[in-house]
Amino acid sequence: MHVVVPFAANTPKTRLSDVVSPTERTTLARAMLADVLSAVASTGHVPTVLSTAPLALENVFSCDNLPTTPPELESPREIPVTVDDRPLTAAVNAYLEAATGPVAIVMADLALATPAALSMLFDAGAADGVAIAPGRGGGTNALVVRHPDFRVDYHGSSYVDHREHAAEIGAPLESVDSFRLGTDVDEPADLVEVLIHGGRDGTQSRTATQLRELGFELETTDGRVTVVRTES
Amino acid sequence: MHVVVPFAANTPKTRLSDVVSPTERTTLARAMLADVLSAVASTGHVPTVLSTAPLALENVFSCDNLPTTPPELESPREIPVTVDDRPLTAAVNAYLEAATGPVAIVMADLALATPAALSMLFDAGAADGVAIAPGRGGGTNALVVRHPDFRVDYHGSSYVDHREHAAEIGAPLESVDSFRLGTDVDEPADLVEVLIHGGRDGTQSRTATQLRELGFELETTDGRVTVVRTES
Numbered sequence: 382m383h384v385v386v387p388f389a390a391n392t393p394k395t396r397l398s399d400v401v402s403p404t405e406r407t408t409l410a411r412a413m414l415a416d417v418l419s420a421v422a423s424t425g426h427v428p429t430v431l432s433t434a435p436l437a438l439e440n441v442f443s444c445d446n447l448p449t450t451p452p453e454l455e456s457p458r459e460i461p462v463t464v465d466d467r468p469l470t471a472a473v474n475a476y477l478e479a480a481t482g483p484v485a486i487v488m489a490d491l492a493l494a495t496p497a498a499l500s501m502l503f504d505a506g507a508a509d510g511v512a513i514a515p516g517r518g519g520g521t522n523a524l525v526v527r528h529p530d531f532r533v534d535y536h537g538s539s540y541v542d543h544r545e546h547a548a549e550i551g552a553p554l555e556s557v558d559s560f561r562l563g564t565d566v567d568e569p570a571d572l573v574e575v576l577i578h579g580g581r582d583g584t585q586s587r588t589a590t591q592l593r594e595l596g597f598e599l600e601t602t603d604g605r606v607t608v609v610r611t612e613s
Numbered sequence: 614m615h616v617v618v619p620f621a622a623n624t625p626k627t628r629l630s631d632v633v634s635p636t637e638r639t640t641l642a643r644a645m646l647a648d649v650l651s652a653v654a655s656t657g658h659v660p661t662v663l664s665t666a667p668l669a670l671e672n673v674f675s676c677d678n679l680p681t682t683p684p685e686l687e688s689p690r691e692i693p694v695t696v697d698d699r700p701l702t703a704a705v706n707a708y709l710e711a712a713t714g715p716v717a718i719v720m721a722d723l724a725l726a727t728p729a730a731l732s733m734l735f736d737a738g739a740a741d742g743v744a745i746a747p748g749r750g751g752g753t754n755a756l757v758v759r760h761p762d763f764r765v766d767y768h769g770s771s772y773v774d775h776r777e778h779a780a781e782i783g784a785p786l787e788s789v790d791s792f793r794l795g796t797d798v799d800e801p802a803d804l805v806e807v808l809i810h811g812g813r814d815g816t817q818s819r820t821a822t823q824l825r826e827l828g829f830e831l832e833t834t835d836g837r838v839t840v841v842r843t844e845s
Contacts, residue, residue: 518802599751606769
């Protein structure tokens, strides 16, 4: 199976602007990408990064106190980077059109992704179907495409649109039930999930490590959990 | 296994106040409870409702166009209701103290719960351990307690607290990875999830049906999905 991880190299995580600087957003986006690539590599697949700009993966994997190479790989250089500066939907569809065989598309901000959750996704879906791990708000956080005519459209409620599209082309659709794959890190509230669940399954979470180095920690106020930043 | 579904009969879903009236909140809370009880019954377990006040389950299961009795049961009367007007934590701990054998505690607002997701939870965890399906923000949406000394504390980041408590008493903890069990319906934004995913697996969703009868539907604006209410 081809496993593609799209990455917006130039405009990372703008919805985190209120709590982290542009440079820090780049750091966090790269830490998340490294975590996702490591989790994919641990399932036995070599991912392909579909990046909007050239990207040196050695830099992506450089993070204090953590391995600079994902498990199962000799070097980050083993991971191919395909540059396509078109918007996400167009770039992914070009990949789907060119591909022979099943393709999995895994968003680069699924910082809680584990090998177990990804393996469940990769094994899901009928031989001519589509399997989707939805995110909150109808997002398509990760999917496996085995039907040759299926194309993505990430705008709006993409999960609902993808479900309708699959029905139109006669592709059986399976929904993959995963809290970890359902959690994409877009907004400050999502950082709570990284600090609670990141690196809790025996793997190391570069994203959680970076967040803690940036001074983020959990705070409970009035029975609700948020993140606070104690230093910068 | 004992499966307990705590239910706040008198103060349902106050965080939905901005979008639904008190009467409608009661209707929605009961629809969610009925969906959860049906899903539990479909796993082969007879749930117990742990209610803060007396409750007639016939009324809970009365919903236009939907079966008034959950599958696997002859009548809602088969489901026992235990009344305990203490706060959630105290009531659940009293149940745990009195129980012999494993106990599952499933929140009544897990409107997306399916038999498959609940079966995964019920099968999880070590023989002397605890299994938790976390919700967003560190909540404990559902858990299975097999260690006799484990007690709950639902205040604050209960998932983190429960993880620490399990470690303290030497109970192995397993986290159950489920988007469906991870989605509790507390706030208006959560209604999006019910309208997208409710009743999509061959079962009927009383909650989604009620929401649609109350005039709620999905709306996509600026690429984000929300609910709007078109009639009342």
